[in-house]
Amino acid sequence: MSRIGFIGVGELARYTIRGWRRGGYEKRINLSPRNAQNAAELARDHACDVMPDNQSVVDSSDLVFLATRPEDCFDALAGLDFRPDQVLVSAVAGVASDRLRDSLTNSALKIVRVMPVSSAQAGYSPTLVYPRHQPVCDLFDRCGRAIAVEQERQFDQGTILACVYSWYFALFDRLVEATGGDDLPAELAAELVVGMARGAADLALSRPTDRPGDIADEIATPGTYSRLGLDLLRDEAAFDAWQRACDLLRSRLATD
Ligand SMILES: NC(=O)c1ccc[n+]([C@@H]2O[C@H](COP(=O)([O-])OP(=O)(O)OC[C@H]3O[C@@H](n4cnc5c(N)ncnc54)[C@H](OP(=O)(O)O)[C@@H]3O)[C@@H](O)[C@H]2O)c1
Numbered sequence: 001m002s003r004i005g006f007i008g009v010g011e012l013a014r015y016t017i018r019g020w021r022r023g024g025y026e027k028r029i030n031l032s033p034r035n036a037q038n039a040a041e042l043a044r045d046h047a048c049d050v051m052p053d054n055q056s057v058v059d060s061s062d063l064v065f066l067a068t069r070p071e072d073c074f075d076a077l078a079g080l081d082f083r084p085d086q087v088l089v090s091a092v093a094g095v096a097s098d099r100l101r102d103s104l105t106n107s108a109l110k111i112v113r114v115m116p117v118s119s120a121q122a123g124y125s126p127t128l129v130y131p132r133h134q135p136v137c138d139l140f141d142r143c144g145r146a147i148a149v150e151q152e153r154q155f156d157q158g159t160i161l162a163c164v165y166s167w168y169f170a171l172f173d174r175l176v177e178a179t180g181g182d183d184l185p186a187e188l189a190a191e192l193v194v195g196m197a198r199g200a201a202d203l204a205l206s207r208p209t210d211r212p213g214d215i216a217d218e219i220a221t222p223g224t225y226s227r228l229g230l231d232l233l234r235d236e237a238a239f240d241a242w243q244r245a246c247d248l249l250r251s252r253l254a255t256d
Helices: 011-022 036-046 054-059 070-077 097-102 118-122 134-141 152-179 186-206 212-219 225-235 238-255
Strands: 004-007 029-031 063-066 087-090 110-115 125-130 144-148
Touching: 004 054, 011 029, 011 036, 011 118, 029 036, 029 054, 063 070, 063 134, 070 097, 087 097, 087 134, 097 110, 110 134, 110 152, 118 125, 125 134, 125 152, 134 144, 152 186, 152 238, 186 212, 225 238
Parallel strands: 004 029, 004 063, 063 087, 087 110, 125 144
Antiparallel strands: 110 125
């Protein structure tokens, strides 16, 4: 397996590295020194090496992960010298491969984009990868499942779902509030809310050729309590706001 380096040691680096270590990846991981606290914590808890500067990360790694915020990524890349055999693996949302390539001194460098989410630390990130690159996919299979796509527009569209992932937590929270109370303590409501979500996800994953909406209709048949609530949600256009939120991100990702 290739040597790994990280430029940008923030939240994404922390949860991804935790996920890989949890998944049994034991080889060296080199970190950029900025955000010294995160780097020191990862060095202490997850056997990472903190390098003196970004160029040292590049020099000592085969897969160089770029995990700065989008507005910092071009500055971070400026002036770095890559070897032709290296791969730049960008986790930066909304920045296309061509824009990254324009800021590299070696324009022939292989670039792979990835989008792990924070469930990586629990071993459950469905991680988009573009284009397929086996060593990168093998790494993300250690903290969930790598999902490789062959076109960048598929990756950009899929990026919306890495944001939807965070909205689920807000939905869970509202459902805990809506169902918890004197009769059902909040901790039990939370366990049920999240357990039902996992159950629904597992069933949908076990039936990949069925539309999730068809599974809903199969369960919420006429006259059931499930249908009563589903009809109200549909009548009140509750799902339309989710559609609009996805549309908003789609338009922003197209222009950013
Ligand atoms: N967090 C998520 O859930 C998530 C999910 C999917 C994708 N992403 C993408 O992952 C990227 C990182 O997100 P994040 O949440 O990890 O952000 P973050 O917590 O802000 O971490 C980014 C880190 O990059 C550092 N940095 C900035 N410029 C640098 C440079 N020139 N050299 C080295 N390090 C530099 C920052 O240091 P300072 O703090 O000193 O500025 C910061 O520690 C973003 O582009 C985001 O779009 C994040």
